[in-house]
Amino acid sequence: MDLSNEDGKEMIMQTQKKKVLVVGATGFLGRKILRKLMQYPHIDIKAMSRKGAPSDNEFAALEWVKADMLDAESLDLAMQNVDIVISSANGYMKESLDADFQGNKNLAEAAARANVERFVFLSIVNSDEAESVPHFHAKKVAEDVIKRTGIPYVFVRAPAFLDQTSDYIADGFKAGRFYAIGDTTTKWSYILTDDLADYLAQAAVYVGDDINNQSIDVGWKDGAKSQAELIQMITEVTGKKLSTWTIPWFVFSLFVRPIKLFSELGYDMLQMFLFFKKGRFVADISQHERFFGPAPVAKDVIKRWAKANQFIK
Template structure:
């Protein structure tokens, strides 16, 4: 039988907060992760930025200045940290340095710091998409994280319904939906608010049952075609949209030439052509076990419409 002091020590350990370092904290998704983490009473937040603390709603958090391309700065940033969440990427800035070398540096620094859990934002079926540079970078990073031997959770996201520049919302304002390739091929979607919530839950999760899991996230009623998405948006908002479609042959014709002047354009075209295969579909069998019930597509689109003030 355990002594009173042993019981007390165990209770103290169970109530101790986890120090969670958010890498990519100043990004569009990173800021949402910070908000989600603030709802968890069992975590203390440490946010990482290359420029230091911002002067905004998050300025009262603990900030550390570090760069994924500078291993020494990562060692300093990881001092006292229990869990890492990484949503950082560089491909939108026409650079995959952070996606390849940066993630390798971060994983190796996390191993040196004996991190208890590495929560890594990955991509659905990235292991099948070697032709898409930033998808392939996620697979390479997953492999590195496994190789360094730290407990991990890979949260594998599908297509974002909303983004920093929300092309669906922008099209809606003009009464249009800009479709990619065709309107019948299905792929999975996620709202970034929900993705941030799942990443925070993975970090705050008590117990090691979640460790070393790869968890796809998506909607409970499955992948949607763009025609189905248009129909749902119209039902929710009461506004009929015209669909403007860029056919697949355009991407197939231009994917090589565009590489000559835009790595980001080439990456996006290869991504669209991967969508064409019908393999960008999330298997959410573990999502509810660890993160709670997956939402219905219509409920997500209703929240998206309200956030954009398309409905009251």
């Protein structure tokens, strides 16, 4: 990792050793946050998981604590001697929003009792406009709870993940297809999870109170992209032409209410896609570069995504 900015000046970093608690440390994004934090020798890392330390050896040298966001007493133990909290935890992918609502409330209140110096919370772009999307709304509710506690916070508001645990874009690419949602013209913002992990880590180690109590949208320098633009860039980067398979908006509208009867996650996902349709899922990155350095341009991100998936060398 380059620890210099474009002017060759050393980035602002902590001068005193701090202990950072990572909540959701065994998740897809949480593990990436740990890797980013491990590049900062001036901090100690405490990793929190409901199941304790993972069985692999990658993070064996870290301090692990077993705690559950729905168990307030366990959170008090996890917060002991902690200076900074990063939370990327969520429950909606596990067919439950308990962690997203009550769990985040418990976590914020435990952080306040521990008098932490900063709470870095992964939120979602324009979640305050998406009450119909349960896990988006949960982020807005959590933000309000964190504010009420009075602890210094940084809300890092992320747009859509270009990559994820089940990378449907990469899976489609392997079959020569791009699975489009709704249409190929509506634009929304994206982010690569490696970059998001870096921004969350930077928010934790940043020295200076000017970052406290900030809500920071993150994204790409050249703005939101349509799926047609993504297809074009993927083709230019990889040299592989993709066929487009589109699920039209009316399908999401037709099934959103029936699916609620048997799948909370399915309902949440369909409501999210219908929110995308509004064209409001667009990051305002005016604060991004102030705190995290230059935002990447879309095509460079696509190149890194393609290389990570071994689509290019």
